[in-house]
Amino acid sequence: MKLTGAEIFIECLKAEGVDTIFGYPGGAVLYLYDELYKSADSVRHILARHEQGAIHAAEGYAKSTDKPGVAIVTSGPGATNAVTGIADAYMDSVPLVVFTGQVPRPLIGNDAFQEVDIVGITRPCVKHNFLVTEVEKLAETIKKAFHIATTGRPGPVLVDIPKDLTIDTTEFVYPDSINMRSYQPTVKGNKKQIKKAVDLILEAKQPVIYSGGGVISSGASKQLTALARRLHYPITNTLMGLGAYPATDKQFLGMLGMHGTYEANQSMHNVDILIAIGSRFDDRVTGNIEKFCPNARIIHIDIDPASISKNVSVDVPIVGDVKEVLNAIEIELDSRDDNIPDQAALEKWWQQIAVWRSKECLKYDQANDKEIKAQYVVEKLWEVTKGDAYVSSDVGQHQMWAAQFYKFDKPNRWLNSGGLGTMGFGLPAAMGAQVAHPEATVTCITGDGSIQMCIQELATCMQEGLPLKIINLNNGFLGMVRQWQEFFYQKRYSSVRMEKQVNPDFVKLAEAYGHVGMRIEKPEDVEAALKEAFAMTDRLVFMDFITKQEANVYPMIPAGAGLNEMILV
Amino acid sequence: MRHVISILLENETGALSRVAGLFSARGYNIKSLTVAPTDDPSLSRMTLVTHGEPQIIEQIIKQLNKLIDVVKVMDLPQGSYIVREMLLLKVASSSTDDCALIKRISDIFRARIIDVKKRTYTIELTGRSDKLDSFIEAFECQTVLEVVRSGAMGIARGNIALHL
Numbered sequence: 001m002k003l004t005g006a007e008i009f010i011e012c013l014k015a016e017g018v019d020t021i022f023g024y025p026g027g028a029v030l031y032l033y034d035e036l037y038k039s040a041d042s043v044r045h046i047l048a049r050h051e052q053g054a055i056h057a058a059e060g061y062a063k064s065t066d067k068p069g070v071a072i073v074t075s076g077p078g079a080t081n082a083v084t085g086i087a088d089a090y091m092d093s094v095p096l097v098v099f100t101g102q103v104p105r106p107l108i109g110n111d112a113f114q115e116v117d118i119v120g121i122t123r124p125c126v127k128h129n130f131l132v133t134e135v136e137k138l139a140e141t142i143k144k145a146f147h148i149a150t151t152g153r154p155g156p157v158l159v160d161i162p163k164d165l166t167i168d169t170t171e172f173v174y175p176d177s178i179n180m181r182s183y184q185p186t187v188k189g190n191k192k193q194i195k196k197a198v199d200l201i202l203e204a205k206q207p208v209i210y211s212g213g214g215v216i217s218s219g220a221s222k223q224l225t226a227l228a229r230r231l232h233y234p235i236t237n238t239l240m241g242l243g244a245y246p247a248t249d250k251q252f253l254g255m256l257g258m259h260g261t262y263e264a265n266q267s268m269h270n271v272d273i274l275i276a277i278g279s280r281f282d283d284r285v286t287g288n289i290e291k292f293c294p295n296a297r298i299i300h301i302d303i304d305p306a307s308i309s310k311n312v313s314v315d316v317p318i319v320g321d322v323k324e325v326l327n328a329i330e331i332e333l334d335s336r337d338d339n340i341p342d343q344a345a346l347e348k349w350w351q352q353i354a355v356w357r358s359k360e361c362l363k364y365d366q367a368n369d370k371e372i373k374a375q376y377v378v379e380k381l382w383e384v385t386k387g388d389a390y391v392s393s394d395v396g397q398h399q400m401w402a403a404q405f406y407k408f409d410k411p412n413r414w415l416n417s418g419g420l421g422t423m424g425f426g427l428p429a430a431m432g433a434q435v436a437h438p439e440a441t442v443t444c445i446t447g448d449g450s451i452q453m454c455i456q457e458l459a460t461c462m463q464e465g466l467p468l469k470i471i472n473l474n475n476g477f478l479g480m481v482r483q484w485q486e487f488f489y490q491k492r493y494s495s496v497r498m499e500k501q502v503n504p505d506f507v508k509l510a511e512a513y514g515h516v517g518m519r520i521e522k523p524e525d526v527e528a529a530l531k532e533a534f535a536m537t538d539r540l541v542f543m544d545f546i547t548k549q550e551a552n553v554y555p556m557i558p559a560g561a562g563l564n565e566m567i568l569v
Numbered sequence: 570m571r572h573v574i575s576i577l578l579e580n581e582t583g584a585l586s587r588v589a590g591l592f593s594a595r596g597y598n599i600k601s602l603t604v605a606p607t608d609d610p611s612l613s614r615m616t617l618v619t620h621g622e623p624q625i626i627e628q629i630i631k632q633l634n635k636l637i638d639v640v641k642v643m644d645l646p647q648g649s650y651i652v653r654e655m656l657l658l659k660v661a662s663s664s665t666d667d668c669a670l671i672k673r674i675s676d677i678f679r680a681r682i683i684d685v686k687k688r689t690y691t692i693e694l695t696g697r698s699d700k701l702d703s704f705i706e707a708f709e710c711q712t713v714l715e716v717v718r719s720g721a722m723g724i725a726r727g728n729i730a731l732h733l
């Protein structure tokens with residue numbers, strides 16, 4: 001039987017097991033939306049209030065599950081509004097399939113109403129994109145899109161569908177599998193390299209495991225944890241990698257990098273064998289590259305060959321899926337008679353680390369302060385949610401405090417815009433996670449600046465009944481920018497003030513959207529308020545914490561400095 | 570160091586701009602780029618000439634391989650490849666002296682005169698890029714009206730071959 005392009009689109013979604021799609025309608029996708037209407041039972045469409053929100057929601061959905069996020073937007077402005085989200089997903093390797101409507105084929109190139117070359121615009125920020133030119137190619141293209149988005153190093157794939165194609169008809173055949181001669185990601189690590197890596201691992205006297213978001217993408221936390229425990233090596237996570245190794249465990253050094261812990265960064269600086277797993281030596285992690293890990297020999301496991309020796313040249317590169325490679329390393333270790341590293345050296349190393357730890361680089365003083373400290377709120381949040389919530393964050397100081405103080409013990413719980421650093425990510429991402437996990441506790445740690453970038457999604461939460469808990473760490477500033485202006489621009493606070501008279505009344509704002517709003521101004525009220533809010537499991541609560549205005553995130557590595565040159569409090 | 574990189578890519582719309590976009594987005598230099606379909610109509614072959622430190626070249630190759638439309642990439646082995654470029658040159662000739670000179674230079678370089686009009690000569694020359702450079706230089710005293718260069722095409726020597 002022949003189906004229309006729009007019908008084929010729906011059938012493909014069903015074939016891919018897509019039960020949720022985030023989006024926003026418009027002229028070019030009317031036929032697609034008509035089919036979504038008819039198939040509402042099998043594919044739930046979540047109407048965001050801005051296309052950026054739809055994409056971030058799809059990201060939140062994907063990051064909190066092992067499924068790709070799916071979104072649909074209209075042509076022109078719908079598509080351009082989606083670009084920030086797509087770029088965000090690209091930087092953080094989030095598997096997404098984004099459908100954009102396009103003007104009818106005869107009009108393409110004529111500056112038609114709501115026409116943009118979205119394939120051209122997004123080319124540098126997608127894993128791949130397609131303009132579908134014939135209805136006969138639609139099903140296969142969608143199959144390819146899902147295949148590319150979810151395999152290898154995951155990423156966003158965009159499929160641009162001209163409107164007239166959605167009413168053309170053809171026989172529907174969904175390919176069972178796809179084989180692309182030009183796309184064959186390497187999954188298994190090279191055996192020789194694995195042997196070499198194990199040699200190095202066992203030689204280590206001052207080792208560090210430095211793992212990133214790739215471990216989470218690969219679903220390899222179990223393997224990572226097992227390896228770290230068996231070797232008893234210290235481990236640090238990147239911002240993207242939090243949760244891959246339990247943060248409450250003794251071997252965990254905390255996050256590394258610009259606002260990482262003193263012990264993590266000092267260990268990195270003094271490491272002799274660095275085991276980098278699913279991490280990409282980002283500049284926020286390495287600090288000044290010239291001074292990075294001066295004495296280390298480096299093993300680097302990554303699915304993306306281009307991530308290897310891009311910023312830092314490594315000694316033992318292993319291209320492959322982290323899970324596969326870690327399994328292979330485990331087997332190799334088991335096969336050796338002598339597979340215990342130098343215990344005396346390791347003991348000394350841990351003693352050294354204990355000295356660094358004793359600096360207590362994250363300590364802060366709430367007891368003697370009448371104003372609420374953001375750190376305190378996050379710590380209490382962790383307690384009240386028993387460390388088991390899905391936590392999204394926006395971008396700024398609050399994000400760093402969230403990363404430092406919410407101790408993630410499980411993967412896929414921390415939803416965060418690391419690579420692009422997109423303000424506005426937090427609320428819609430939390431929304432996506434709540435859609436994926438209706439029964440779970442989902443919270444968004446945000447700032448008074450960031451929350452206003454996608455505040456409109458409060459309406460989506462109302463419409464869909466998403467009982468998020470929003471923790472607004474309201475410091476009356478674009479705090480992270482203010483911090484830099486304080487440190488490096490002699491306190492010339494240029495366009496960062498958003499104090500009371502400028503910021504909206506967030507409590508009323510929440511109420512206007514039909515949610516519960518709370519304002520918390522005193523440290524002694526923090527815990528009770530959190531308990532009260534999290535007890536309201538059936539509704540969204542917006543908690544506006546009025547926090548210390550000019551607080552700074554410590555420790556910090558100033559730009560251009562090495563990991564051993566941290567500013568402590 | 571100069572590297573000649575051969576690429577087989579899917580003959581899809583947009584494939585070329587993915588490659589060109591990669592170079593501009595990542596700040597890699599392109600000295601020249603040529604592309605045309607191959608005997609297999611689903612594939613195009615591109616020759617890209619670039620300069621860079623070994624580490625940059627390694628990144629270029631990896632990034633190229635990462636593009637979904639790129640099927641195969643080969644950095645032609647140093648010292649063991651052949652590069653050819655084609656030049657179409659139009660020079661003015663106002664006197665019989667000019668004509669003689671143009672003909673003589675063309676003979677020396679084994680170039681072919683492919684069009685002669687009242688006041689112009691059009692010459693075709695194929696060879697290594699530096700040969701083309703010298704040829705153009707040889708016309709220093711003439712009025713050169715137009716220079717059209719194809720960009721380099723490269724192929725490895727011997728039995729190293731880039732194919733599927």
Ligand SMILES: Cc1ncc(C[n+]2csc(CCOP(=O)(O)OP(=O)(O)O)c2C)c(N)n1
Pocket residue numbers: 394395396397398399421422423424446447448449450451473475477478479480481
């Ligand atoms: C879309 C976007 N625009 C600008 C920035 C630059 N920026 C980074 S942090 C920040 C301040 C964020 O303020 P707020 O959300 O209040 O968080 P705070 O730092 O105060 O906790 C800004 C403007 C950004 N990351 N994203």
Ligand SMILES: [Mg+2]
Pocket residue numbers: 396447448449473474475476477478479
């Ligand atoms: Mg703020």
